[in-house]
Amino acid sequence: MYPVKEELAEYAAKVEGRLAALLPDADPDTKPIGEAMRYAVLGGGKRIRPYLTYAFSRLSGGDPATALDFGCALEMVHAYSLVHDDLPAMDNDVLRRGKPTCHVAYGEATAILAGDALLTRAFSALACADAPSDTVRRATAELADAAGYAGMVGGQTLDMQTEGKPVGETTLVKLQRLKTGALIRAACRLGCLSGGIADGELFSAADVYAEKIGLAFQVIDDILDGVGDPAELGKSVGKDAASGKTTWLSLLGETGARDYARRLTDEAVSAVARFDGDGRLASLAALLLSRSK
Amino acid sequence: MYPVKEELAEYAAKVEGRLAALLPDADPDTKPIGEAMRYAVLGGGKRIRPYLTYAFSRLSGGDPATALDFGCALEMVHAYSLVHDDLPAMDNDVLRRGKPTCHVAYGEATAILAGDALLTRAFSALACADAPSDTVRRATAELADAAGYAGMVGGQTLDMQTEGKPVGETTLVKLQRLKTGALIRAACRLGCLSGGIADGELFSAADVYAEKIGLAFQVIDDILDGVGDPAELGKSVGKDAASGKTTWLSLLGETGARDYARRLTDEAVSAVARFDGDGRLASLAALLLSRSK
Numbered sequence: 001m002y003p004v005k006e007e008l009a010e011y012a013a014k015v016e017g018r019l020a021a022l023l024p025d026a027d028p029d030t031k032p033i034g035e036a037m038r039y040a041v042l043g044g045g046k047r048i049r050p051y052l053t054y055a056f057s058r059l060s061g062g063d064p065a066t067a068l069d070f071g072c073a074l075e076m077v078h079a080y081s082l083v084h085d086d087l088p089a090m091d092n093d094v095l096r097r098g099k100p101t102c103h104v105a106y107g108e109a110t111a112i113l114a115g116d117a118l119l120t121r122a123f124s125a126l127a128c129a130d131a132p133s134d135t136v137r138r139a140t141a142e143l144a145d146a147a148g149y150a151g152m153v154g155g156q157t158l159d160m161q162t163e164g165k166p167v168g169e170t171t172l173v174k175l176q177r178l179k180t181g182a183l184i185r186a187a188c189r190l191g192c193l194s195g196g197i198a199d200g201e202l203f204s205a206a207d208v209y210a211e212k213i214g215l216a217f218q219v220i221d222d223i224l225d226g227v228g229d230p231a232e233l234g235k236s237v238g239k240d241a242a243s244g245k246t247t248w249l250s251l252l253g254e255t256g257a258r259d260y261a262r263r264l265t266d267e268a269v270s271a272v273a274r275f276d277g278d279g280r281l282a283s284l285a286a287l288l289l290s291r292s293k
Numbered sequence: 294m295y296p297v298k299e300e301l302a303e304y305a306a307k308v309e310g311r312l313a314a315l316l317p318d319a320d321p322d323t324k325p326i327g328e329a330m331r332y333a334v335l336g337g338g339k340r341i342r343p344y345l346t347y348a349f350s351r352l353s354g355g356d357p358a359t360a361l362d363f364g365c366a367l368e369m370v371h372a373y374s375l376v377h378d379d380l381p382a383m384d385n386d387v388l389r390r391g392k393p394t395c396h397v398a399y400g401e402a403t404a405i406l407a408g409d410a411l412l413t414r415a416f417s418a419l420a421c422a423d424a425p426s427d428t429v430r431r432a433t434a435e436l437a438d439a440a441g442y443a444g445m446v447g448g449q450t451l452d453m454q455t456e457g458k459p460v461g462e463t464t465l466v467k468l469q470r471l472k473t474g475a476l477i478r479a480a481c482r483l484g485c486l487s488g489g490i491a492d493g494e495l496f497s498a499a500d501v502y503a504e505k506i507g508l509a510f511q512v513i514d515d516i517l518d519g520v521g522d523p524a525e526l527g528k529s530v531g532k533d534a535a536s537g538k539t540t541w542l543s544l545l546g547e548t549g550a551r552d553y554a555r556r557l558t559d560e561a562v563s564a565v566a567r568f569d570g571d572g573r574l575a576s577l578a579a580l581l582l583s584r585s586k
Contacts, residue, residue, distance in 0.1 A: 024442040029467065030450040033442060084409060089401035108382035109453060112405065113446050116377060116412065120441035123416045127434035133426035140433055141420035148413035149317040149326060153406050157323040160402060174322065 004283035011054055012047040019072050022125050024117075036106040036114035037121075041079035044097035044234075048288070049074040049187040055284065056191025056206050059275050063194060069129035070139060070190040073122040077147050078183060080118035083111050085156055098234030119147065131194065139193050146186035155179025167246045173215065181214035205272045212268035213285050219261040220291060222247035223254060232293045265289045297576035304347055305340040312365050315418050317410075329399040329407035330414075334372035337390035337527075341510075341581070342367040342480040348577065349484025349499050352568050356487060362422035363432060363483040366415040370440050371476060373411035376404050378449055391527030412440065424487065432486050439479035448472025460539045466508065474507035498565045505561035506578050512554040513584060515540035516547060525586045558582045 019041055026034045050071025057067035086093040086101040087108065094104050103111035126140050145151055155178030162171060188206040197203055222240065226249040230237045240247045248257045269282045276282055312334055319327045343364025350360035379386040379394040380401065387397050396404035419433050438444055448471030455464065481499035490496055515533065519542040523530045533540045541550040562575045569575055 027443070027447060029454075029464075030442070030447040032454075033446060033450045037442065084405060087402075087405065089405060109380075110450075112377060112380065112382060113450055116373075116409075116440075117442040117446040119409065119412060120437050120446070123433055124437040124441065127430050127437060133430045136430050136433075137420050137426045140416055140429075144413050144417040144420060147409075148417065149323070149330065149410040150320070153326060153410040153413070154320060154323040157326045157403075157406055161323075161325075171322075 001286075002279040002283035004280060004287050007280070008046070008048075008051050008284070008287070011051050012045075014068060015047045015050045015071060015075060016042060018068050019075060022069070022072050022076075023121070032106055032110050033114050033117060036102055036110050037118055039099075039105060040083045040102045040114055041076055041118060044099070045075070045079070047071075047075060049078055049183060051284070052184065052187040052210070053191040053194065055280055056188050056202075057194040058191075058280070059202060060192045060195025060197040062191065062196070063130065066129055066131045066135075066194045067191060069125055070131075070194055071187070073125040073129075073139075073143060074183060074187050074190065076118045076122040076125065077143060077152075080115040080122070081147070081152050081156070081183075083115040083118070087111060090156070090160065093236065095235050122147075132196075135193050135196065135198075138198055139190050142186045142189050142193070146182040151178055151182035152180075155182070162246070164244045165246075169251060172246060172248070172251065176215060176218040177211070180218055181211060184214040184217070185210040202275055205275060208271035209268045209281060209285075212264045212271065213288060216261045216264040216268065216285070217288055219248040219257050219264070220289065222249045223257050223261075224292070225249070227254060228292065234293065261289055294579075295572040295576035297573060297580050300573075301339070301341075301344050301577070301580070304344050305338075307361060308340045308343045308364060308368060309335060311361050312368060315362070315365050315369075315414070317414070325399055325403050326407050326410060329395055329403050330411055332392075332398060333376045333395045333407055334369055334411060337392070338368070338371070340364075340368060341577075342371055342476060344577070345477065345480040345503070346484040346487065348573050349481050349495075350487040351484075351573070352495060353485045353488025353490040355484065355489070356423065359422050359424045359428075359487045360484060362418055363424075363487055364480070366418040366422075366432075366436060367476060367480050367483065369411045369415040369418065370436065370445075373408040373415070374440070374445050374449070374476075376408040376411070380404060383449070383453065386529060386532075388528050415440075425489075428486050428489065428491075431491055432483050435479045435482050435486070439475040444471055444475035445473075448475070455539070457537045458539075462544060465539060465541070465544070469508060469511040470504070473511055474504060477507040477510070478503040495568055498568060501564035502561045502574060502578075505557045505564065506581060509554045509557040509561065509578070510581055512541040512550050512557070513582065515542045516550050516554075517585070518542070520547065521585065527586065554582055 023037055053071040054067050083102045085091050086096060087103055093101050126136055155175055158175045159179055185207060188210040192203050192206050225237050225240045228237050252260055265285045268285045272281045316330055346364040347360050376395045378384050379389060380396055386394050419429055448468055451468045452472055478500060481503040485496050485499050518530050518533045521530050545553055558578045561578045565574045
């Protein structure tokens with residue numbers, strides 16, 4: 001088995017360092033925002049998206065520094081989305097990665113602005129990455145598509161609209177494809193792009209892998225919200241059941257949901273098998289399936 | 294005198310049409326966000342930023358279609374910033390362009406997400422514009438810098454931090470340079486970039502022109518908030534005085550502020566005089582100086 005857990009932890013440390021460097025210099029006049037940006041994006045997170053970019057960058061022959069910057073851009077978008085989704089007007093969450101959410105720590109206005117600034121900074125990071133301009137442009141388009149109306153924003157909207165209402169599998173798949181799947185796909189695609197690959201077999205395989213592990217990730221998330229340990233997870237649990245939300249757990253039950261996640265993981269692994277000689281992607285999929293936080 | 298008023302109105306209609314085309318197709322599942330995005334960005338606004346891009350694009354020999362897409366990206370960023378700045382946690386404004394603000398019309402969560410989606414869409418618009426990738430990449434960097442921590446977000450932060458406190462001219466200039474000046478500079482720069490000009494005399498002149506008209510614009514804004522007609526302005530007035538905010542009006546008085554705006558306008562016109570053969574930029578600066586809304 002590929003030592004993916006160790007490599008992911010090692011890579012997370014690299015991402016942490018590079019993110020810190022990519023964040024703006026502190027301006028004493030606007031200090032709270034700079035601090036809130038660091039609070040939101042540093043010191044936590046599994047860094048799965050940047051690692052996916054790294055993994056596909058390895059397969060496409062991309063430059064590691066380019067992949068790292070692309071990964072940091074994805075992580076900034078991920079962090080911004082958590083800050084905004086946690087706001088009182090949205091999910092009203094108070095705990096994230098074991099710490100008070102950004103608006104609890106810094107106030108609502110600062111949290112909104114820090115999220116805006118992180119989203120914006122992600123596009124700076126792409127524009128300044130060491131890559132050909134054609135690559136940067138395509139990466140920008142992918143990231144914007146994944147983050148915007150037809151991606152994460154659309155998913156969060158659907159999530160709020162269906163809250164407390166029973167929904168079917170089709171809607172649940174669509175919601176999760178938009179809310180979390182789109183950015184995971186962008187992570188895999190940006191890895192391919194970092195090596196100059198923008199279509200073809202590896203690119204298509206990356207899409208399938210992303211779709212399957214993205215959905216599996218969400219199924220596991222639903223299970224953990226129902227039966228997980230809040231101390232280990234570092235966030236509130238039981239919110240789904242309390243709000244009457246339809247989840248994979250409520251639709252399929254724990255055994256059914258675990259079977260489904262396992263099937264999706266197998267499909268992800270098959271899709272990339274011919275490229276995954278050292279088993280990094282297979283091991284990552286297995287790690288995500290077995291996670292307890 | 295160049296017929297800038299007529300040309301600006303004509304160009305605003307073009308911007309309106311192109312913005313509508315650049316917005317995402319309505320998805321019935323996430324309808325409110327699509328509607329709120331249209332509400333925020335269509336049907337109003339003087340479209341000064343896109344017009345500035347157009348004007349400098351003319352001088353740099355840029356393609357009109359490229360300039361129009363760049364201008365629409367700027368306008369999406371402008372619209373997003375208004376939506377977020379108007380939120381209850383920020384300026385808590387209820388009236389904008391004569392209509393209820395976005396969160397009053399659609400609710401706070403939808404307004405936050407619509408703003409996020411507009412900001413994101415702006416970067417899509419740049420990435421898809423008909424221009425060389427080097428140009429798109431530079432335009433992306435400029436727009437992100439103008440919108441982010443060291444631009445609009447920083448300015449809004451400074452604005453909130455200094456609310457109700459007396460501030461000096463230096464802080465006021467910094468605040469406005471960040472909050473509104475940065476995007477106006479980006480508008481002029483993107484016009485130059487659309488014609489492949491990324492440095493040199495025209496580019497530097499565009500920067501000075503932008504800085505001066507940007508500051509003059511803000512001085513006039515302050516005067517109008519103090520002595521303007523809310524019906525004509527389409528927004529609340531007297532808010533600055535009520536909140537004890539330092540403005541050009543409170544610092545210099547009405548006559549002093551008008552003199553200052555006139556001097557800035559003269560300096561803007563001088564900076565671009567050798568490029569402004571037909572007087573478009575001079576007439577625009579004069580129009581902005583004399584505006585009553």
